[in-house]
Structure formats: C-alpha cells, structure tokens
Amino acid sequence: MPYMIETFDKPDSADLRQELRPIHLQYLEEQKKLLLACGAKLQDDGSTGNGSFYIVDVDTREEAQAFIDGDPFTAGGLFERIVIQRWRKAYLDGKSYL
Numbered sequence: 001m002p003y004m005i006e007t008f009d010k011p012d013s014a015d016l017r018q019e020l021r022p023i024h025l026q027y028l029e030e031q032k033k034l035l036l037a038c039g040a041k042l043q044d045d046g047s048t049g050n051g052s053f054y055i056v057d058v059d060t061r062e063e064a065q066a067f068i069d070g071d072p073f074t075a076g077g078l079f080e081r082i083v084i085q086r087w088r089k090a091y092l093d094g095k096s097y098l
Contacts, residue, residue, distance in 0.1 A: 002036055003064035004087040005054040007073070010080040017049050023072040034058060034067060036092070051079075055087055 009017060028038065034056045040049040052073065058064050064084050068074055074082070089097045 001059075002055055002057050002087045002089060003061065004085055005056065005064060005068050006041075006051065006083045006085075007053075007068070007079045008051045008081040009049065009078055013078055014048055016076065016078050017073070020072050020076040020078060027070065027072055031067065031070075036089075061086075 028035065036055040036057050038052065038054040041051040041053055042048065043050055054068070056064055056067050058067065061084060068082055068084070073079060091097065
C-alpha cells in the first residue's frame with residue numbers, strides 16, 4: 001500500500017529551496033519508478049514553494065522514510081517537518097480503485 005509524504009519548509013527558506021532544486025529534480029528523476037504523484041506546495045500567490053507532497057509506491061514505512069531521507073531537500077536541511085502516512089488509492093486520474 002502506498003505512502004504519502006508531506007513536508008513543510010523551514011521559515012524563510014525560499015533561497016535554499018531554489019539552490020537545492022536542480023539536484024532535487026535529478027533525484028526525483030532517478031526515483032520516478034516509485035512516484036505515483038509529487039509536487040511542491042505553493043503559497044497562495046502560486047510562485048513560492050513552502051513544502052512538498054509525495055505519494056510513493058512502497059511497501060513499508062521504512063522504504064518511505066528511506067525515500068525522503070535520500071531527497072536532497074532533506075539532506076540540505078530545507079524541511080522543518082516531515083509527515084509520513086499510509087495512503088489508500090481510491091481515485092487516481094479519474095479512475096476508481098474502490
């Protein structure tokens with residue numbers, strides 16, 4: 001069963017996010033087989049990231065933790081908080097899995 005991972009950036013870390021972004025995107029490309037969905041969470045203005053959201057297709061919490069620990073955003077100290085939780089796929093791309 002997949003896991004969802006929600007991250008929250010440290011305050012005033014927009015410059016760090018931009019600095020780490022290229023290696024973060026490279027990491028996601030390398031891990032794309034695990035990704036059901038992911039993306040940045042944005043401020044209401046739509047231009048400033050303040051965290052990330054991932055749904056990863058892994059079997060265990062330990063695998064989900066290893067995924068986020070390997071993210072350059074994590075290693076670079078961007079995140080203030082990380083939440084990992086099991087996720088049941090009900091609808092994805094307009095298709096029901098119930």
